[in-house]
Amino acid sequence: MARIHPTAIVDPHAELDASVEVGAYTLIGPHVRIGADTTVGPHCVIEGRTTIGRGNRIFQFCSLGAAPQDKKYAGEPTELVIGDGNTIREFCTFNVGTAQDAGVTRLGDDNWVMAYVHLAHDCQVGSHTILANNATLAGHVHVGDWAIVGGLTGVHQFCKIGAHVMVGFGSAVSQDVPPFMLVDGNPLAVRGFNAEGLRRRGFGPERIGVVKQMHRLLYRQALTLEQARERIAALATEVPAAADDVALMLDFLARATRGIAR
Structure with a gap:
């Protein structure tokens, strides 16, 4: 049997692995499923199709x-899906999805989610992200792998934050942020690219050089977005080691719907 505190209320239809721990006064609803070695602290409410x-x-x-x-x-019978190895700190609120989108709010694996973070309906958060205290994601927001969202940051509905992005403290994100960029402020501005984060993740000089070139093409050479995309695409041939990074950028730019942060 799962290790459930005697004051917790767990619906008999909930599916908990035998290794799950549930703290005092926590409430778990009938459509909840929790995998092995997960611990749930006291005074939590886990409900819906989670x-x-x-x-x-x-x-x-x-x-x-x-x-x-x-x-x-x-x-509607929409869902919340949380992956493996996540840390979810105090007072976080994650809602299920809506029928107007995919119907699923999703958090990937190995994310570090600090206190008071809000994931609204239909958010799609990747893996290895950091969401600092009071980061607030409105509905339908997408956050790529390895992104960091600073504390007290608000993200407008339908915005996309690309992989490896760093969003500074207290920012207002109202446009899509391309992968690898370093942004902050209100209004939001691109300050550079996330070189230190890339080094920590094992990017070598060639790949970092290509990311630097993509930043210049998007933000430093007065090109139209279409011109920048054409020049970025050519980088994959010039530096094959960075082909995946170029593909990541081009895919993001093709799917951007709110215009990119400038």
Whole structure:
């Protein structure tokens, strides 16, 4: 049997691995599934159609799987899916998705989610991200792998934040942020590219050089977006070691819907 504190209330239809720990006064609903070696602290509410993977650590006072803060929501059987190895600190609120999107709010693997973070309906957050205290993601926001979102940052609905992006403290993100960029402020501005983050993740000089060139083409040479995309595409042939990085950038630019941060 899972190690459940006697004051916790776990619906008999919930599916908890035998190694799951549940703290005092926590409430877990009937459609919840929790994988092996996950710990849930005291005074949490986990409800809705919520699936939580293996090895997560969920701290006290979290609300996971509640109905979305969307007036169009009419009780559809939408979901919240949380992957493996995540740390979710105090007072986080993650809502299920809506029928107007994919119907799933998703958090990947190995994410470090600090206190008071809000993931609204239909957010898609990748893996290895850091969301600092009070980062607030509105509905339908996408965040790529390895991105860092600074504390007290607000992200407008439907915005996309690319992989390896660093968003500074207290920023207002209202446009899409291309991969690798370093941004902050209100209004948001691109300050450079995330060179230190890339070095920490094992990017060699060739790949970092190509990222630097992509930043220059997008922001320093007065090119139209289409001209910049053409020049960026040529980098894959010039530096084959960075072909995947170029492909990541081009795919992001093709899917950007709110214009890119400048």
